[in-house]
Amino acid sequence: MRKATVELVPHPFLKDLLHDFFEKIEYAEILQMIHLDFDRDIKTAIVRCIMRDGYSPEDLPYPPGIEVMDVLKVDGKEAICLMRGKVSDKLKFVYKELDLELVWDQPTYSTSEKLVYTVIGDQPNLKRFFERIRLMGEIKSISCQRASYQHYDVLSCLTNRQRDILIKAKKGGYYDYPRRINADQLAERLGIGKSATVEHLRKAEGRIISHIFSGY
Numbered sequence: 001m002r003k004a005t006v007e008l009v010p011h012p013f014l015k016d017l018l019h020d021f022f023e024k025i026e027y028a029e030i031l032q033m034i035h036l037d038f039d040r041d042i043k044t045a046i047v048r049c050i051m052r053d054g055y056s057p058e059d060l061p062y063p064p065g066i067e068v069m070d071v072l073k074v075d076g077k078e079a080i081c082l083m084r085g086k087v088s089d090k091l092k093f094v095y096k097e098l099d100l101e102l103v104w105d106q107p108t109y110s111t112s113e114k115l116v117y118t119v120i121g122d123q124p125n126l127k128r129f130f131e132r133i134r135l136m137g138e139i140k141s142i143s144c145q146r147a148s149y150q151h152y153d154v155l156s157c158l159t160n161r162q163r164d165i166l167i168k169a170k171k172g173g174y175y176d177y178p179r180r181i182n183a184d185q186l187a188e189r190l191g192i193g194k195s196a197t198v199e200h201l202r203k204a205e206g207r208i209i210s211h212i213f214s215g216y
Contacts, residue, residue, distance in 0.1 A: 001147040003105060004126050005118040008137030015112065017088055021066070022112040024055045029109035031080065036104070041087035041095055044069075051077040075160060097132040100125045120147045155208075162204040165190060169201060 010018070021028075027050040034044040051057060057071060057079035065086045073080040087095045103120040110116070115137055119129055130142065155163050172189060173180025181189075187197040 001120055001122060002126055002144050003118065003120045003147040004129070004142060004144045005107065005116065006130070006133055006139060007141045008115045008117075008133065008139055009113065010115055010137040011135075013090070014136055017090060018110075018112065024052055024059055026050045026052045027109065027111055029107065030104070031106070033104040033108075034082075041092055042084060043087070044082070044084045046072070047081050047083045049079050049081060051079070078160065094132075094135045097135060098129070100128055100132075102126075102129060157207045157210075158204050162200055162207070165197065165200045166204045174201075 027048075029048040030045045031048050032046040034046065036043050049057070051059065056077060057074045065088060067084045067086075068081050069084055070082040071079055072082060101121060102125055105118045105120050107116055108118050117133065119126070121129065126144075130139070133139070155166070158166065168190065169175065169186055172186055174182075174186050183194050183198050187194040190197055
């Protein structure tokens with residue numbers, strides 16, 4: 001079994017379909033897929049949403065077809081919700097094509113300009129997935145690794161702020177060798193001081209190391 005993460009740029013037709021969704025929401029991440037019903041074209045998931053400036057989680061519910069069953073947590077512009085979505089008629093043909101022997105995993109998230117999906121499966125099903133996911137957008141990158149069972153999210157030990165800063169540091173190249181950005185440049189991107197940036201990173205790194213080596 002292999003774990004594959006695919007990043008796509010959505011096709012124009014999909015951007016149009018998602019326009020209303022991303023009018024209020026900047027980022028939507030599936031934390032846990034609860035149920036996928038390919039026969040009824042319905043999916044239920046726990047979703048982490050970050051609202052756009054000028055909006056708040058109180059602006060729920062979302063566009064028609066997406067039902068917020070429960071708001072589990074609100075922290076500023078961030079909301080964690082139990083959501084159920086009915087697949088649009090224009091997307092049903094794609095949805096049916098993805099009815100494969102796969103496990104949906106993390107990271108799986110979307111913005112108005114990017115779709116990222118992570119699945120676990122055997123080689124034949126992953127090959128079909130790569131072929132069919134092209135119906136949704138242009139593939140920009142694919143990464144694969146051997147699947148391993150983990151009963152926890154290693155980042156779950158962090159505060160939301162630590163998690164966001166650590167992810168931005170990683171994406172910016174702070175942990176590359178040689179580094180693509182230094183602490184000063186990272187702090188400037190985050191809009192906070194260098195000392196605060198370094199302190200957040202040290203605490204986050206310490207928590208992750210302690211989490212990984214718990215019991216040793």
